[in-house]
Amino acid sequence: MTDLDEYGRRARAWLEANARGLPRDADLTTAKTFMAALYDAGYSGITWPAEYGGQGLSAAEERAFQEAARDLTLPIAPFGIGLGMCGPTLISIGTEEQKRRHIRPMLRGEEIWCQMFSEPGAGSDVASLQTRAVLDGDTWVVNGQKVWTSAARLADYGLLIARTDPDVPKHQGITMFVIDMHDPGVTVRPLRDMTGDAHFNEIFFDDVRVAPDQVVGEVNGGWSAAVTTLLHERVSIGTGAARIERPASYAAMAEAARERGLPADPAVRDQLVDLYLAERAFDLFNARLAQEARAGIQPGARGSVAKLLLAELTMTGADVASEILGPDAVASEGRGSIAAALSFAPGMALGGGTNEIMRNIIGDRVLGLPREPQVDRGVPFRDLKVGTQEKEAGR
Ligand SMILES: Cc1cc2nc3c(=O)[nH]c(=O)nc-3n(C[C@H](O)[C@H](O)[C@H](O)COP(=O)(O)OP(=O)(O)OC[C@H]3O[C@@H](n4cnc5c(N)ncnc54)[C@H](O)[C@@H]3O)c2cc1C
Structure with missing residues (x-):
């Protein structure tokens, strides 16, 4: 048995003892207790640097853990934005103080983050x-509104991007900040979506005061x-690290078709084959990214391919589920049900960048096709007459 096999075996044993049987829709206290136990057992932040509280291991151990957890639903959804996005951003470009202050609490589930x-x-x-964020002495004052912010209702901290210089082209006058979501002037309002849940929120900033050490990266960078x-x-999202549930998997749908005596129907067989192919393409692409990660090759813009494949796979699964299950598809209830998957599926084609934007990025950055024309290139944001400035320009 290699060290990696042994690592996977220990992870499986720990998960069997601590995660099997946890409810899909665990409450926040259960989720936080689980996250702390996961951290204490050494399975949170497997590849994150050890000096900030991670395990300092390689992508191979991460993959072995994901394999061990494959058929389990871990109650870690509230921590997804922190672990998938905010933490890795702070590790890449945060200050030493920001990393020491936030990474360990994030990994232990003591801080929930939003983006x-x-x-x-x-x-x-x-x-x-x-x-906008405007300087008052050395303190930034933030005013404005954000929307579709996942998990903001639960969040302790968030990464905000705001305009700090309107006199330069739009990409050049933006700064990223760490925001304490409990600070005065931050108002979070949940938005109920068609899943029945309030997955995302709108946030209003009224004269929120932000200290200079909360800038992430460079001012205007x-x-x-x-x-x-x-x-x-x-x-x-794309590689499955975010553990997006897909109850309408090929295996589940093939089984549902068999139970209903449908596989003899050529139209159903066709649909099942489409779903099988989408699932295989997604799995193989991700296996390749994982292999490359082990060799130190970063996916870069190819993360957009994984995200697009997952969005398309989710939509194909939803279509197949509604055809095969008919009214039964909407009769199911709760998180992880087919009904929840059907109503969440279109969101996968939007959140994290829409399918169209993923295709633009793949064309431009992966395939090297000509870039989209940009009429606003080089124009100071204040002088723009397109985008959100169209209204300001009086049109
Ligand atoms: C489940 C979910 C979770 C989310 N979580 C977060 C979050 O935590 N934080 C956050 O900041 N945001 C979040 N979002 C918002 C998400 O990032 C945006 O919805 C997304 O970027 C699209 O922006 P929009 O909704 O304003 O649509 P628009 O940008 O207005 O797009 C409308 C349509 O036009 C198309 N389109 C736009 N521009 C182009 C182009 N150049 N070429 C071709 N087609 C184009 C789009 O593809 C789309 O079909 C979330 C969204 C969802 C659905």
Whole structure:
């Protein structure tokens, strides 16, 4: 048995003893207790640097742990944004103090984090954002609104991007900050979506005072900071590290078709084959990214391929489930049910960047096709007459 086999065997034994049978919709206290136990057992932050509280191990151990946890539902959803996006961003570009202050509590589930990028008028074109941070002495004062912020209702901290210089082109005048979500002037309002849950929220900033040591990366260097977060987000969602549930898997749908005596129907067989192929393509692509990670090759923009494949796989699963299960599909209830998967599926094609934006990135950064025309290139944000500035320009 290799060391890695032994690592996987120990992880499986720990998970069997501590995670088997936990409810899918565990409450926050149960989730936090589980996260602390996961950390204390050495399975949270497996690849994160040891000096900040991670385990300092390789992608191979991470993969062995993910394999061991494959058929389990871990109650770690509230921590997904912190672990998948905010933590890796702080490790890449945060100050020493920010890393020492936040990484360990994040890994132990003591701090919940959110990511505040999208605004009512700035989603795909997030660099058009209007939330502003203005210096008052050495303190930044933030005003504006964010929207679609996952987990903000529960969050203790969040990464915010705000405009700090409107006199330069839109990508150049943005800064990233750590925001304490309990600070005066931060108002979080849950938004109920069609799953029946309030997965995301809108956030209002009214004269929120932010200390200079809460800047992440360089002042006015927030665009490259945001790209760092988004690359981590796509890899985390796309490679399954974010553990997005897919109850409409090929195995589940093939079984449901057999129970209903449907596999003889050529149309159903066709659909099942489509689902099988989408699942295989997704698994093989991710196996390749994992192998490359072991060899020290980062996925970069190819995280967008994984994210797009997962969104398409989720939608294919939802279509197949509604065909095969018919009305039974919507009769199921609760987190992890087919009904919840059906209503969450379209969100997968939007959150973390839409399918169209993923295709643009893949065309541009992976395939080397010509870039989209950019009419706002080189124009100071204040003078723009497009995007969120169109209204300001009086149109
Ligand atoms: C489940 C979920 C969770 C989310 N969580 C967060 C979060 O935690 N934090 C956060 O900041 N945001 C979050 N979002 C917001 C998400 O990032 C945005 O919804 C997304 O970036 C799209 O922005 P938009 O909704 O403003 O749509 P728009 O940008 O207005 O897009 C509308 C349509 O136009 C298309 N389109 C736009 N531009 C182009 C283009 N250049 N080429 C081709 N087509 C284009 C889009 O693909 C889309 O179909 C979440 C969204 C969802 C669904």
